[in-house]
Amino acid sequence: MVLPIDVSSLDALRLARESLILFTVDAEGSLGAMESEIRHCLDWLAHDQRMYWQTEVNRREQRLAEAKAELHRKQLSQMFGGEAHDSEQREMIRNSKRRLEEAEDKVELVQRSLPILERAVLEYQTQARPFADLLEFDARRSTEMIDRMIEALEDYIRETAPSTQFLQASSSLPLPSRSVSVPPSTPLDRSTEPTREEPIISTEAE
Numbered sequence: 242m243v244l245p246i247d248v249s250s251l252d253a254l255r256l257a258r259e260s261l262i263l264f265t266v267d268a269e270g271s272l273g274a275m276e277s278e279i280r281h282c283l284d285w286l287a288h289d290q291r292m293y294w295q296t297e298v299n300r301r302e303q304r305l306a307e308a309k310a311e312l313h314r315k316q317l318s319q320m321f322g323g324e325a326h327d328s329e330q331r332e333m334i335r336n337s338k339r340r341l342e343e344a345e346d347k348v349e350l351v352q353r354s355l356p357i358l359e360r361a362v363l364e365y366q367t368q369a370r371p372f373a374d375l376l377e378f379d380a381r382r383s384t385e386m387i388d389r390m391i392e393a394l395e396d397y398i399r400e401t402a403p404s405t406q407f408l409q410a411s412s413s414l415p416l417p418s419r420s421v422s423v424p425p426s427t428p429l430d431r432s433t434e435p436t437r438e439e440p441i442i443s444t445e446a447e
Contacts, residue, residue: 251394258387265380272373279362287355294347301344305337 312330319327 251391251398254387254391254394258384258391261380261384261387265376265384268372268376272369272376275365275369279365283358283362286351286358291348291351291355294344294351297344298341298348301337301341305334305341308333308337 308330312327312334315327315330
């Protein structure tokens, strides 16, 4: 007799399938968000910051040139008897030089940082690509395998349900009682009993 198999783990398979799908969706979303953030950082550093600080260098060079021209005019006016108060122009030149050096340092910092960031991005992509492939291929194959397992177990349950019900119903029926008929005892026939010879005792005198 073939006994039914315990398939109580079918719900666990369904739960594992659902958890695997949710993990795959979340992981793919995280990888996509990371790729988007990486592209944003590269564009921000390579284009926005580089163009901004290069523009600032040009603008601050222009401001320094203007401050120097203002000081030159002030010095010319002194030669023709004007007031010799050029401290404001000299302070403007110092500030313009300081701001220009700051912008030039920023441009150099961007140029040094961009290759470092690009190498870090390449290293990350080298590590993340196998994981992305695992999500795309292995997780999908695992889900399909679980689907086949669930389908096989469901088919087994449908096929074995009638026989299982029959076995359960049969086990609940009372067993038939066995009666052994014993033939009635017959009285012994005295005629058939063996006779025992009794000794003959003679009363006559010998």
